[in-house]
Amino acid sequence: MIELPSLNHAARQSAVDVLVLHYTELPLDESLKVLRDDKRPNRVSAHYVLAEDGTVYRLVPEDRVAWHAGRSHWRGREALNGSSIGIEIVNLHGDRHDYPDVQIGALVELCCDIIGRHQAIVPCNVVGHSDIAPKRKIDPGLRFPWARLAAGGIGLWPRAGAKPVEGDVQAALQRFGYPPAVDVTTTEIVAAFQRRFRPTGVDGIADPETRALLADLLSQGETRCE
Known part of the structure; x- marks a missing residue:
């Protein structure tokens, strides 16, 4: 160093x-x-x-x-x-x-x-x-x-196979850590999530795959992030 x-x-x-x-x-x-x-x-x-x-x-x-x-x-x-x-x-x-x-x-x-x-x-x-x-x-x-x-x-890093998050994806993203949709849109936040966890498909759309990745990360966070 x-x-x-x-x-x-x-x-x-x-x-x-x-x-x-x-x-x-x-x-x-x-x-x-x-x-x-x-x-x-x-x-x-x-x-x-x-x-x-x-x-x-x-x-x-x-x-x-x-x-x-x-x-x-x-x-x-x-x-x-x-x-x-x-x-x-x-x-x-x-x-x-x-x-x-x-x-x-x-x-x-x-x-x-x-x-x-x-x-x-x-x-x-x-x-x-x-x-x-x-x-x-x-x-x-x-x-x-x-x-x-x-x-x-x-x-x-997310694992495949989780059941997709249902309902308000913005609320789920905030539970993981992302900011509220105040000065930034939910589409921009979803795109940021995808940039990190699904870099092969960044479109800002909370599709079933994106929701499933988020669900697994939330599950991991319950045991590894408190």
């Missing part, structure tokens, strides 16, 4: 219980420059940056708040910077470019270390930026290997 401190951070007032994964949209050098620039009008940062070759850069200590989530909502809470750790994964566009195996291997190791230090990060609280800001963000993208992370004990 390479220490490369950023000045863009603040005091932490809340315990850490969320882990947020992003892609950078920029090459490594540019990403590090932006995340450490304390002169730009809207300063940003992350706790870690993960290069394509698996090298980990630590920019902000975990006991400080990094500015990576922005306007965000998850499991009934907003403004998640205060209770989260953010990892920026170098990838120019996660819908178009695969993540190298060595990079994902390093990510699994890093996430396991973080969760070991912050055991309040339950599986439901390992999220992508697109989960917590579905109107604004699409990262870490359709090609991000969420299933591989779940196999390593990081986050959740």
Whole structure:
């Protein structure tokens, strides 16, 4: 791990219980420059940056708040910077470019270390930026290997065969963690869910397959996320 401190951070007032994964949209050098620039009008940062070759850069200590989530909502809470750790994964566009195996291997190791230090990060609280800001963000993208992370004990992945959720899908999505349909539409929230859990078919329609995946995740959450 390479220490490369950023000045863009603040005091932490809340315990850490969320882990947020992003892609950078920029090459490594540019990403590090932006995340450490304390002169730009809207300063940003992350706790870690993960290069394509698996090298980990630590920019902000975990006991400080990094500015990576922005306007965000998850499991009934907003403004998640205060209770989260953010990892920026170098990838120019996660819908178009695969993540190298060595990079994902390093990510699994890093996430396991973080969760070991912050055991309040339950599986439901390992999220992508697109989960917590579905109107604004699409990262870490359709090609991000969420299933591989779940196999390593990081986050959740749905199993096939569940009975589809019936009734109000918006209410069911909120039970899982997604925001209410206030500044974002249910269609956008369904699309964010599909981006993560059914990346081969993202249309914002709560069809039976989408509802079945959601039902299984809610079932897993009852035992693994409290």
